[in-house]
Amino acid sequence: MMPASRRLRLVAAPHLHGGRAVPRLMLHSVIALLPVTVFAVVVFGLAALATIVVAILACLLAERAFAPPSALGDGSAMLTGLLLGLSLPPALPLWMVALGGFLAIGVGKHLFGGLGAPVFHPVLVGRVFLQAAFPAAMAQAWVAPLTGARATELPATSLALPFMSPAAPYDGLSGATPLTAVKAGDTGAPLADLWLGTVAGSVGETSALLLLLGGIYLVAMRVIDWRIPVALLATVAVLGAALHGLDAERHPAMLTTLGSGGLMLGAWFLASDPSVSPMTRRGAWIYGLAIGALVVVIRQYSGQAEGVMYALLLGSALTPHIDRWTRPQPLPEGAER
Amino acid sequence: MSDSATVSERENGLQRFRAGLWRENPILIQALGMCPTLAVSNTAINALTMSLATASVLLASAIVISTLRGIIPPQVRLACFVLVIATFVTLTDMLIEAFALDLHRALGAFLPLIVVNCMILSRIEIMASRQPASVAALDALGMGGGFMIGLITLGSLREVLGRGTLLDARVMPADFEPWQVMQLPGGGFFTLAALVIGFYLFDRRWRRQEVGA
Structure with a gap:
């Protein structure tokens, strides 16, 4: 026999709405990601900012194209865009970012039936397509953290013309994320840098501590x-x-x-x-x-x-x-x- | 045979021809013969050769089986169909090997596998084994043509996006970034799905306009 407190209680109408609507959940997620986003822009500069903004815009545009206009208000497309931007390498050509965002919403979300229906996370659908289509770019478009010019200059590769290869090669830093270093037999980055996030990596994945904090916030808010x-x-x-x-x-x-x-x-x-x-x-x-x-x-x-x-x-x-x-x-x- | 029967036979055949090309397209609507569709459609020339080979085998087998339909015992009809199809597949395979060795190597096992292409077997069972040779031939032409349309579109799209070329001629600017996934098996699935969606939307709009007019 279950204790009384865990039994399902059935009560007759009227019921009070708990206020846990979709926009509220999305807002909590965005708040939880805010520290990481700000940190990413501080560490990687304009490259991170441009990646995030383009990803969000592409997702909103796709949402506008595939769903009724009212769907834009629930914030889910914006969250998808933010997450996609945070998961991509910072110096990736921006047209690839936009293509990924468009496919994330168009294919990953709406072909599977829209909000709440996807079998695979739309962000991952967009990202896995980019990984399969442009493996070289996805493996090399890293940026060193905290460079001097990060606040004023975009990496040359970001500005490649739509559907064209970047004219300049990717930064000489290619292959230098902590994980690729580990794969090559190195010990990786010092633990403090790794957890704080001052290492090369995707825009918003480097700071394990801030992500942990955001995750705990989401759990506390019961999202x-x-x-x-x-x-x-x-x-x-x-x-x-x-x-x-x-x-x-x-x-x-x-x-x-x-x-x-x-x-x-x-x-x-x-x-x-x-x-x-x-x-x-x-x-x-x-x-x-x-x-x-x-x-x-x-x-x-x-x-x-x-x-x-x-x-x-x-x-x-x-x-x-x-x-x-x-x-x-x-x-x-x-x-x- | 009376005049009216001949007329209806021709009309019937023409109707079958058009159906194969569009409304009952073997790739985009019936989704038959998916194995070669996905495996060898990475370039336009592979798709062209493969679909041409399949369409020729279908046409020849349909005519022969339709002519022989009176003397094939129903109990062993499948064995007879496969025997006839296999004959033409072997001929096609040898022809391609003789005249285009490189293509023959690129297509590999998929040429002999035309024997078990379910698009061919279904047309033989549904049409050629029951209809006069003229109707069966027109049906085979339509279905073969539809198969070619589907496969060549798929192969061209995959070659243009995956290599920036069409029939080995450069069509994209020199610094076009190739979408590598298009040359991999996964690209076949994506492109086919996109084609089916596009075909469906286009066809729906077209039918709506027809009704509206």
């Missing part, structure tokens, strides 16, 4: 289910520590694994999206665990340096099955009907 990021990060931590213990030469330390790449951004802001994650509590644990395991496996045992994006997409593909496995029984098993 996301805390089980998903906790299960995901715990799995990565345990597996990462175990691998490091087995072979410290090959596998980075646990805190490096946790603080690098898109892990924090993915765990708190992408994995927890209600339309791509399971509905039940047990399901949320399984989902987080599966993604966490996939992240470690892809990072440590594949040719890719970073595996968060693919792990999240594969995890979302599992969601319908997890929902079926964890469907609550109307009566406890073995109970008399």
Whole structure:
């Protein structure tokens, strides 16, 4: 028998609206991302600002093209644009950013049925297309943090003409994110830089601490289910520590694994999206665990340096099955009907 | 045979011809023969050769089977169909190998696999085994033509976006950034999906205008 407090209480109408409408949820997410966004603009300068603005504009434009005008007001397209901008390399040609934003909303969101329906997170649909179509640009368009000219100059590659390759090559820094350094057998960046975010990387993925803060805010505001990021990060931590213990030469330390790449951004802001994650509590644990395991496996045992994006997409593909496995029984098993 | 029967036969055949090209397009509407569609449509020339080979096999097999339809026992008809189709596939395969070795290498196993192309088998079962040769031939021409339209469009789009060329001639500016995914299998799926959506929207608008006029 369940304790009385956990029993479902049915009350007759009228009901009071809790005020938890879509625009409110989106607003909370944007607030949670604000510190990271500001930090990204401070560290990467104009490159980060332009990437974020173009991503948001492209998403709003696509939303306007594919949905009734009233849909713009719910803020979901803006959030998609912000997240996409934060997940891309800062010196990526801006036309690629715009193409990614347009596909995120057009294909990732509206072809799957609009808000709340997507099987895969629209941001990841846009990003995975860019990764598959322009692998060279996605692997090289990094910018060194805190350069002197960041406030006044855009990287030359950002301004490539639409559909053209940038005239100048990508910054000589290519391949120097902490994760690619780890892949090459290096120890990666110093832990303090890694967690603070003063390393090369995608616009808004570098500062693990600020992302953690934003995630905790979302949990406190009850926008996301805390089980998903906790299960995901715990799995990565345990597996990462175990691998490091087995072979410290090959596998980075646990805190490096946790603080690098898109892990924090993915765990708190992408994995927890209600339309791509399971509905039940047990399901949320399984989902987080599966993604966490996939992240470690892809990072440590594949040719890719970073595996968060693919792990999240594969995890979302599992969601319908997890929902079926964890469907609550109307009566406890073995109970008399 | 009376005059009126001949007229209706010709009309019937023409109707089948048009249906294959558009309303019942084997790639965009029926989604048949997806294996070669997705596998060898990475360039326009591959798509052209593949679809031409398929369309010729379909036409030849349809005429032969339609002519023989009176003497093929229904119990073993599938075996007979496959035998006839396989004959023409082997001929086509040898012809391409003799005259265009590079293309033959690029298409690889997909040429012999035309034998099991379900678009061909379905046209033989539905039309050629029941209709006079003229209707069957027009139907095969329409379906083959529709298959060519679909596959060549797909191959051209994938080549232009994925390499910046069309039939190996440069069509995009020199510093065009190729969309590498278009040359990979995934690009076949994306482009086909986009084509089907575009076809559907265009067809719907077209029908609406027809009704409105």
